[in-house]
Structure formats: C-alpha cells, structure tokens
Amino acid sequence: MKKKLADSYGREVNYLRISVTEQCNLSCFYCRTDPASCSPGPEELLLSATEIFVIGQAAVELGMTRIRLTGGEPLLRPDILEIARNLSGIAGLQDLSLTTNGILLEETAFELARAGIKRVNISLDSLDEANFAQITCGGKLANVLKGIDRALLAGLVPLKINVVLLKGINDSEIQKFAALTMDRELDVRFIEYMPTCGQKGKWESFFLSLDSIIKEAGKIAPLIAVEGEHGGGPASYYRLEGAVGKIGLISPLSRHFCDRCNRLRVTADGRIKPCLFSSEEIDLRDCLKDREKIKDRFREALRIKPDPGKVACSALDRVGQFKGNRSMTRIGG
Numbered sequence: 001m002k003k004k005l006a007d008s009y010g011r012e013v014n015y016l017r018i019s020v021t022e023q024c025n026l027s028c029f030y031c032r033t034d035p036a037s038c039s040p041g042p043e044e045l046l047l048s049a050t051e052i053f054v055i056g057q058a059a060v061e062l063g064m065t066r067i068r069l070t071g072g073e074p075l076l077r078p079d080i081l082e083i084a085r086n087l088s089g090i091a092g093l094q095d096l097s098l099t100t101n102g103i104l105l106e107e108t109a110f111e112l113a114r115a116g117i118k119r120v121n122i123s124l125d126s127l128d129e130a131n132f133a134q135i136t137c138g139g140k141l142a143n144v145l146k147g148i149d150r151a152l153l154a155g156l157v158p159l160k161i162n163v164v165l166l167k168g169i170n171d172s173e174i175q176k177f178a179a180l181t182m183d184r185e186l187d188v189r190f191i192e193y194m195p196t197c198g199q200k201g202k203w204e205s206f207f208l209s210l211d212s213i214i215k216e217a218g219k220i221a222p223l224i225a226v227e228g229e230h231g232g233g234p235a236s237y238y239r240l241e242g243a244v245g246k247i248g249l250i251s252p253l254s255r256h257f258c259d260r261c262n263r264l265r266v267t268a269d270g271r272i273k274p275c276l277f278s279s280e281e282i283d284l285r286d287c288l289k290d291r292e293k294i295k296d297r298f299r300e301a302l303r304i305k306p307d308p309g310k311v312a313c314s315a316l317d318r319v320g321q322f323k324g325n326r327s328m329t330r331i332g333g
C-alpha cells in the first residue's frame with residue numbers, strides 16, 4: 001500500500017484544491033477586494049488544461065487522493081469538461097469534486113457528472129431574491145436554485161451548500177437555510193467570514209462567529225451532533241431530528257482546525273499555497289512539463305506548511321496572524 005503523504009507536523013495531506021480561473025460571474029461584496037494587487041491577473045497566464053492534468057498526476061503519484069476544482073468561478077472556464085475528464089482518468093484519484101456559485105449549473109450538471117465530477121459544493125449566501133441580488137451585485141437566485149435541483153438529479157451528491165455568515169446581512173436566514181436539510185440529500189455548511197486580502201475593514205463590520213447557528217437551528221427541531229470523519233473536512237456536523245441532510249459549521253477563526261489541515265492549494269496562475277493564512281507560495285510555472293519537479297515542489301510545500309501549535313485560538317488573535325496577499329477568487333476558496 002502507498003505510504004500516506006504527510007507534512008512536517010505529521011498531518012496527513014491527501015487533498016488538493018486547484019483553481020482553474022480567477023474570473024467570476026458574480027461580484028459578492030465581501031469577496032471582491034479593493035486593492036489592484038488582489039484583482040484577477042491576465043487570463044493568458046493561467047494554467048492550461050494539460051498543465052492542470054500534469055499537476056493532478058504528480059499530486060496523485062505523491063499520494064493525494066482527492067482533488068477539487070475551484071476558482072474564480074470554475075464553470076466559466078470553456079474547457080472545464082476537458083479538465084474534469086482528464087483528471088477523472090487518473091488512476092488512484094478517489095474523489096473529484098467542484099465548487100461553484102451555481103449560476104451555470106443547471107446547464108452543466110449532467111455534463112459534469114459524465115466528465116467524472118462526483119459531487120459539487122454550491123456557495124449560496126441568501127435564500128431571499130433581493131438579498132441575494134444585493135450580496136452578489138445582481139446575481140439571480142432562481143438560477144442557483146435550478147442549478148441545485150439539477151445537480152441533485154445528476155447525482156452530484158452529497159451536495160453541500162456553503163453559506164458565509166455575515167452579520168446584519170444573512171444572519172436572519174439561519175433557520176431558512178437549516179430547514180433545507182430536512183427533506184433533501186444536501187448538507188448546509190455555515191462558514192466564518194475570513195479577512196482575506198484588503199478586507200480587514202469589511203471583516204470587522206460583518207464577522208459573526210458561528211455560535212449562534214446551534215441556537216437558531218435548534219428552534220426548528222432538536223439538533224443532534226453527528227460524529228465521524230465526514231471525508232476529513234474541517235466542518236463539525238449536526239442533524240436536525242428527522243432530517244435527511246446535515247448542518248455543518250466551519251470556524252477557521254473562532255475554533256481553528258489547523259491541526260487537522262489536510263490540503264494544499266494550487267492557484268490558477270500556477271503557484272502552490274501551503275496555507276490560506278500565509279502569503280508563502282511556491283511557483284510551479286518553470287516546471288509544468290516535469291512531473292518529478294512538480295512533486296519536489298509539492299514536497300517543499302508540505303515542508304513549509306505552518307506549525308499548527310503556533311495558531312492563535314481566539315478569532316481576533318487569529319485575524320492578527322492573517323498574512324494572505326490574495327483575494328479568495330485568486331486563491332480558489
């Protein structure tokens with residue numbers, strides 16, 4: 001059996017997130033960033049489908065077993081099906097998934113499933129049409145809802161809906177989101193807002209810790225903690241009594257999970273990011289044709305993944321440790 005891939009602190013790293021574009025078809029007020037240095041770079045500098053394939057091969061040969069495609073908005077990439085087909089054919093890859101805002105999912109869900117995508121995460125921050133349009137700067141909620149229906153029909157399950165909790169913006173919708181888990185095969189995961197590049201001011205205005213979720217969701221039905229690995233992800237899970245789906249909490253600030261961090265990221269412009277909170281990057285662009293060199297760079301990224309023992313435990317101190325130099329659309333959140 002292949003040896004498990006681990007970093008310098010013994011954490012098993014089996015999960016690679018590859019960003020395929022920096023462009024997005026929504027402009028969420030909390031995600032878009034102001035300084036020009038955080039804005040998307042030229043499309044011609046992005047990894048090609050072939051380069052993404054070679055990176056995927058190198059990662060799986062090293063011992064990674066799961067890949068997620070993200071962005072920007074990955075469904076904007078004209079060759080997304082080719083990228084998925086290539087990666088899904090890699091022997092040893094156990095899970096290929098995709099994160100999307102769902103706007104283009106209605107027309108692509110079945111093709112994605114045929115191309116080898118096993119499941120999707122959908123980012124959705126409001127179930128109210130006007131609020132959704134305001135958060136996303138003009139997005140149409142109906143498109144996302146149709147995308148969710150279609151993804152469930154296409155068997156892209158378990159389907160996860162990711163909600164960034166924002167004070168005064170969507171915290172009044174916690175129960176509505178939680179109720180989605182009652183009768184459909186989907187999980188709703190609430191995520192704490194992080195202070196990514198250029199967003200310190202926004203973070204201070206809109207950050208809310210996830211403590212309120214349990215209280216609010218518990219008003220619908222008794223809430224039961226669900227134990228288990230859940231694919232090794234960062235969420236802790238609960239289930240409303242009698243519900244089909246689960247409610248997940250992802251608290252990178254108030255209850256960090258760095259000691260369980262199992263991932264590396266590759267940006268759309270070909271850099272490995274060992275940690276979301278750090279500005280350190282390892283450039284792959286001079287070795288994109290050479291799988292052995294790519295593996296060496298991944299090993300280097302594992303070597304420099306930060307010490308989980310030095311991570312601050314309060315949200316405010318954790319924010320002080322944030323050194324990221326890219327917006328989430330440029331990292332592949």
Ligand code: SAM
Nearest residue numbers: 031071072073099100101123193194328329333
């Ligand atoms: N376009 C795809 C989507 O919407 O899922 C993938 C990229 S998007 C940047 C990935 C996720 O990052 C979304 O769920 C978005 O809400 C989340 N996100 C963006 N900025 C964030 C922040 N500062 N803190 C926490 N999550 C953030």
